[in-house]
Amino acid sequence: MHEKNIALLCDEADRLLQLNINLLRQMVEEPDVLSDSKNENRLLFDKQKALKRIEELEGEQIKTARREMVLAVVGTMKAGKSTTINAIVGQEILPNRNRPMTSVPTLIRHVPGKTEPVLHLEHIQPVRNLLITLQEKLATPAGQQVAQTLQQTGDTRELLDILTDDGWLKNEYHGEEEIFTGLASLNDLVRLAAAMETEFPFDEYAEVQKLPVIDVEFSHLV
Numbered sequence: 529m530h531e532k533n534i535a536l537l538c539d540e541a542d543r544l545l546q547l548n549i550n551l552l553r554q555m556v557e558e559p560d561v562l563s564d565s566k567n568e569n570r571l572l573f574d575k576q577k578a579l580k581r582i583e584e585l586e587g588e589q590i591k592t593a594r595r596e597m598v599l600a601v602v603g604t605m606k607a608g609k610s611t612t613i614n615a616i617v618g619q620e621i622l623p624n625r626n627r628p629m630t631s632v633p634t635l636i637r638h639v640p641g642k643t644e645p646v647l648h649l650e651h652i653q654p655v656r657n658l659l660i661t662l663q664e665k666l667a668t669p670a671g672q673q674v675a676q677t678l679q680q681t682g683d684t685r686e687l688l689d690i691l692t693d694d695g696w697l698k699n700e701y702h703g704e705e706e707i708f709t710g711l712a713s714l715n716d717l718v719r720l721a722a723a724m725e726t727e728f729p730f731d732e733y734a735e736v737q738k739l740p741v742i743d744v745e746f747s748h749l750v
Contacts, residue, residue: 532628535643538563538592541592541594542589542593544657545585545591549585549589552581552582552655553576555578556575556578556582562575563575564576565652571592573668575622583735584735585587587735587736590737592738600612600690610623611624613636616746617636617739618745618746618747618748619645619704621744622634622636622711623708623711630716631715631718631719632711632714632728632733633739634647634742635737635739635741635742636741637741637743638740638749639743640749641745642745643745644703645702645703645704645742646700646701646702646742646744647700647701647706647707647710647711647740647741647742648699648740648742648743649699649701649710649714650738651659651701651733651738652698653728653738654729654732654733655697655714656697658726658729659691659694659697659717662691662717662720662721662724662726663691665726666691674723674724675688675724678723684723685718687716687723688715690716696709696710696713696721697710697713702719707742711740720732
């Protein structure tokens with residue numbers, strides 16, 4: 529009974545999402561409805577924002593089709609986010625450490641039978657581009673000055689290692705140890721980018737389907 533009701537609700541949600549998407553596409557395609565906003569006086573809603581909204585709604589459609597429910601866990605540094613998520617999953621897939629580990633949002637997905645966790649980083653190119661940018665900055669006099677400052681303490685000295693050896697960046701990480709290395713390096717990259725006055729491409733990971741994903745079986749759902 530409940531499964532049938534859930535299916536009906538998902539179908540109705542998908543229908544409403546598609547209606548919204550179709551309306552937005554029609555607004556984009558029709559002349560003189562939405563501005564291109566190429567001038568400085570940006571409107572509250574223009575073609576660029578409409579296309580962005582379409583992308584967001586399509587992401588919601590994907591979640592609806594997969595019957596996925598997303599529970600957001602947010603909080604300040606060392607507030608216990610990783611501990612809470614580990615308790616929900618039933619194993620330590622998000623290790624704790626003194627430095628930030630959750631600067632980049634990570635989606636943890638329940639996959640029945642998946643006893644070994646696997647971290648997927650499919651949308652990897654923005655991170656590669658950032659690494660190239662930081663490596664180029666490091667070669668400049670200003671970059672060398674920042675590097676000297678970072679090398680003064682052991683905590684920040686390790687940040688430079690993610691530039692000298694970028695072998696840590698890959699599409700998949702298997703097991704808790706590899707996942708720790710991948711997430712630690714990714715979050716250290718956020719800190720290094722800030723230290724070198726370079727913006728991390730958070731906008732590239734604004735959609736759920738573009739986030740780093742850990743597939744693992746939630747022991748409480750077995």
